[in-house]
Amino acid sequence: MQRRKIGFLIIALLVVLYPLVIGDSYKVYIMNRSLIHAIIAMGLVTQVGFAGQISLGHAAFYGIGAYTTSLTVLKLGFPIGLGFLAAILMCVIFSVFLSVPSFKLSGFFLSLTTIAFGHIVWVIIVNWQSLTNGPLGVFGIPGLKLFGIKFNNTHYYYLLVATIALLYLFIKRITNSFIGRAFMAMRDDELAAECSGINTRNFKLLAFGISAGFAGLAGAFYAHLSGFISPESFVFAESTKFVGMAVTGGLRHLLGGIIGAPIVTFLPELFRFPGWETYYMMAATFIILMIVVFMPDGLAPLFEKGFNKIFGERDDVKGGSSE
Amino acid sequence: MNILETKGLTKSFGGVTANSDLDINIEKGSITGLIGPNGSGKTTFINVVSGVHKATSGRVIFNGQDITNFDKHKIARAGIARTFQTIRLFERLSVLETVLVARHASFGAKIWDAVFSTPKLKMANAREEARAKELLEIVGLGKQHYHQMGNSLPYGYRRSLEIARALALEPSLLLLDEPAAGMNREEFNFLQDIILNVKQQGITILLVEHTMELVEAVVDHCVVLNYGQKLTEGPFCDCESDPRVIEAYLGKEEAEC
Amino acid sequence: MLQMVLQNSISGMAMGLLYGVIGIGVCLFWQTTGLINFAHISSAMLGAYFFYTFHVMWNLPIVIAFVLAVALVALYGILILRGVVYRQIMGRKGGRLEFIVATMMLNIFLLNLTIVLWGGVPYPFPNIFGSPMNPLRIGGITIQHHSLWVLGFTVALVIGLNYFFKRTLTGKALRATAQNKDTASLMGIGVEKMTALSFAMSTGVTAIAGILLAPIYFVSVELGGGIIGIKGFASAVIGGLTNPFGALVGGLLIGLTENFSVFYISSSYRDVITFVLLVFFLIARPQGLFKKM
Numbered sequence: 001m002q003r004r005k006i007g008f009l010i011i012a013l014l015v016v017l018y019p020l021v022i023g024d025s026y027k028v029y030i031m032n033r034s035l036i037h038a039i040i041a042m043g044l045v046t047q048v049g050f051a052g053q054i055s056l057g058h059a060a061f062y063g064i065g066a067y068t069t070s071l072t073v074l075k076l077g078f079p080i081g082l083g084f085l086a087a088i089l090m091c092v093i094f095s096v097f098l099s100v101p102s103f104k105l106s107g108f109f110l111s112l113t114t115i116a117f118g119h120i121v122w123v124i125i126v127n128w129q130s131l132t133n134g135p136l137g138v139f140g141i142p143g144l145k146l147f148g149i150k151f152n153n154t155h156y157y158y159l160l161v162a163t164i165a166l167l168y169l170f171i172k173r174i175t176n177s178f179i180g181r182a183f184m185a186m187r188d189d190e191l192a193a194e195c196s197g198i199n200t201r202n203f204k205l206l207a208f209g210i211s212a213g214f215a216g217l218a219g220a221f222y223a224h225l226s227g228f229i230s231p232e233s234f235v236f237a238e239s240t241k242f243v244g245m246a247v248t249g250g251l252r253h254l255l256g257g258i259i260g261a262p263i264v265t266f267l268p269e270l271f272r273f274p275g276w277e278t279y280y281m282m283a284a285t286f287i288i289l290m291i292v293v294f295m296p297d298g299l300a301p302l303f304e305k306g307f308n309k310i311f312g313e314r315d316d317v318k319g320g321s322s323e
Numbered sequence: 324m325n326i327l328e329t330k331g332l333t334k335s336f337g338g339v340t341a342n343s344d345l346d347i348n349i350e351k352g353s354i355t356g357l358i359g360p361n362g363s364g365k366t367t368f369i370n371v372v373s374g375v376h377k378a379t380s381g382r383v384i385f386n387g388q389d390i391t392n393f394d395k396h397k398i399a400r401a402g403i404a405r406t407f408q409t410i411r412l413f414e415r416l417s418v419l420e421t422v423l424v425a426r427h428a429s430f431g432a433k434i435w436d437a438v439f440s441t442p443k444l445k446m447a448n449a450r451e452e453a454r455a456k457e458l459l460e461i462v463g464l465g466k467q468h469y470h471q472m473g474n475s476l477p478y479g480y481r482r483s484l485e486i487a488r489a490l491a492l493e494p495s496l497l498l499l500d501e502p503a504a505g506m507n508r509e510e511f512n513f514l515q516d517i518i519l520n521v522k523q524q525g526i527t528i529l530l531v532e533h534t535m536e537l538v539e540a541v542v543d544h545c546v547v548l549n550y551g552q553k554l555t556e557g558p559f560c561d562c563e564s565d566p567r568v569i570e571a572y573l574g575k576e577e578a579e580c
Numbered sequence: 581m582l583q584m585v586l587q588n589s590i591s592g593m594a595m596g597l598l599y600g601v602i603g604i605g606v607c608l609f610w611q612t613t614g615l616i617n618f619a620h621i622s623s624a625m626l627g628a629y630f631f632y633t634f635h636v637m638w639n640l641p642i643v644i645a646f647v648l649a650v651a652l653v654a655l656y657g658i659l660i661l662r663g664v665v666y667r668q669i670m671g672r673k674g675g676r677l678e679f680i681v682a683t684m685m686l687n688i689f690l691l692n693l694t695i696v697l698w699g700g701v702p703y704p705f706p707n708i709f710g711s712p713m714n715p716l717r718i719g720g721i722t723i724q725h726h727s728l729w730v731l732g733f734t735v736a737l738v739i740g741l742n743y744f745f746k747r748t749l750t751g752k753a754l755r756a757t758a759q760n761k762d763t764a765s766l767m768g769i770g771v772e773k774m775t776a777l778s779f780a781m782s783t784g785v786t787a788i789a790g791i792l793l794a795p796i797y798f799v800s801v802e803l804g805g806g807i808i809g810i811k812g813f814a815s816a817v818i819g820g821l822t823n824p825f826g827a828l829v830g831g832l833l834i835g836l837t838e839n840f841s842v843f844y845i846s847s848s849y850r851d852v853i854t855f856v857l858l859v860f861f862l863i864a865r866p867q868g869l870f871k872k873m
Contacts, residue, residue: 048677054680056684101859101862101863104863105862105863105866107676107677108615108616108676109817109862109866112616112810112814112817112858112862113858113859113862113863116856116858117855117859119807119851119852119855120852120855120856123848123849123852124852126848127846127849173437173438173439173440174437174438177432177436177444178423178426178427178432178437178448179437180437181416181424181427182424182427184413184415184416184420185413185416185421185424187415188414188415188416189411189412191375191395192412192413193413193424194395194396195373195375195396195399195404195405196399196425196488196489196492197396197399197400197427197428197492198396199394199396200396206434236807237688237805240684240685240688243681243684244681244684244685244688247681251677278696279696281695282689282692282695282696285688285691286689286692288685288688288689289685289688289689292678292682293664293668293669293685294668296672296674296678
């Protein structure tokens, strides 16, 4: 057990030291972007991986979150914290609209519905110019401040890491509880779950609500981190990217989103050596395709195995409710 | 006293009437056998009672309450549990977790109890796990099986697990849809013990079964369906020797000679 | 007024038929696999690029370039889509979710591959389907030559597919496979071969749609990444997914709705109407308008 603690400590240290070691503010910014995506991917792991409700429209929630905080802060003069809350709340409200079709539909039909939802939201963002400033986007979104200090990329990094740690604890406790069991039962066999007394509608609402809330939070972070948002960041391709991140990391693994998002974000950078400028995106997407096709459980189980190999197994192999 | 009464229960799929005007009463504490040739509407009856299918017309009265076309989970929580003809377990849940799914309502905890890992939840966890283990004991699944995946169990045990999951609802009526199908001798004997054991705990059972040996051994009362209609009912031996029943099973010509 | 309605109907029909042809491809895939291929529309993009390469870059005659392009896309369907992605996922009994994600990633990879092979700049498509500058004018209504070509191709495709499914032994075998794989295989039908055939037909038909779409969208990655593919899915869903010809009706419905909504509501919300239509059909009538063929 002692060795495992050392292992966790080393990982924690690496995470804490990352911005100091890297030093390059732009790289930290990119890392921040990937952590923001990790939040969305974590929500998708909960909704798709655990509760079995597919969504290919999460860019919409990301966008709703970003626009809600920006507009409430800029136009209504909300403090930023309240803007964040409004973003999350707005997304949870919209998630109800999306989960109602899931009462009736599943699989392909549900995925088409979520795509349609994503497009409808996007078209509205582009065209409701009086509210969203249309394709030009919203400028001058204030950054976070604490005790009079404006956040730089490193500050954001630590805030995001702390947020992700909290969110991880949140979904870990939920998925390990009776609620998580109901999610998984619903995912594996909806009819059998219902005949076992599970009200699947409630759990669909909850799953959609959690992941929409996560995406809204991510959107709020993104708006205040970059100071500028435009509809381009919320297109369908982004939705597929989020699902791709969750799957690359491991759709049924709690760490799936956290591992998948940075890998998908930084993979193209790995191939960006001289002479490969034209090929790096293709190479990166090829590798992701190979992971998705040949490793259905994603990379997180590999990380777990590697960790266990170096730092020893857990004593209680499957500890039920032990935290 | 009847725990379940159906009045004129009818279910049709498009033009095909699977259940036609069924009046079936199930006495509390009894084991009722529902038999009949293939396609006579036995499984449809279970599906309609458990809410899987919506009734076309007619009513289902459970403990004096009209539960016709209630949602599946409401019917389950009201006290009607069921198993499935083709076993339906959860692909990625362990044996213990599978039973705990059906204990969901008894947790009495809210989402915040889970998020903050409150003492209330910990107590509920311990309590429900203990109950789940008791139920697994009843159906013959011991400690060594708790953390196995449900679907990795041998066939007979999977049936047992399904029954344990159904019992986890603390039902007053248990609907068993061909539980003995595909079982070997040993499993069969064990199933028979389970069924009688469940009855002894005061749970009423409706048994749909093709294996007449099981029906004969356990049922108090028999209902025979044919082409979705009630052919006859009574004690098993009466039904068995009823010429109409023989005819239904064997076809008219064989019955004549 | 009447003239305006006619004009809108004609332009809406041309576009709708193209959505419908993409939808036919979706149905052909669904028939035998029970799956939706989210890389479906990349077949259209590849078809257009191949055709452009063969005809414009290599100066091959139109017919040869056309046949080669469609055949090559069909080959991709058999070898890569079926040979690698489908086989791998079905081999380990992966679910619909895995297939959705894998084909989505395949689509993104193909987009990037296309950018590497052909560059990201759209190529103008040669006016082989008539110049948009001198359309037919009949009593004040303009009809693009391209629209007539689309109509011609669609009619030929419908007749061809109908003949194939109703008259030929292979077509009947394919239908039997679509109905029930186990029974089909008991009757001595090579189910594997039939699946391969349906992959080839699905991708091939979509490639034809891609070539016909190129005069409107240019030969560009927009063909493979935009929302045309979703409209193809929508056509198929409205038509009932199991009936390829239903998809044409679904496509026409979408094309006409789009054109009239541009006129009566606003062009910016055109796509919203399509998607609302899709969601409406998914919820209210998931079995679509038409029964199984």
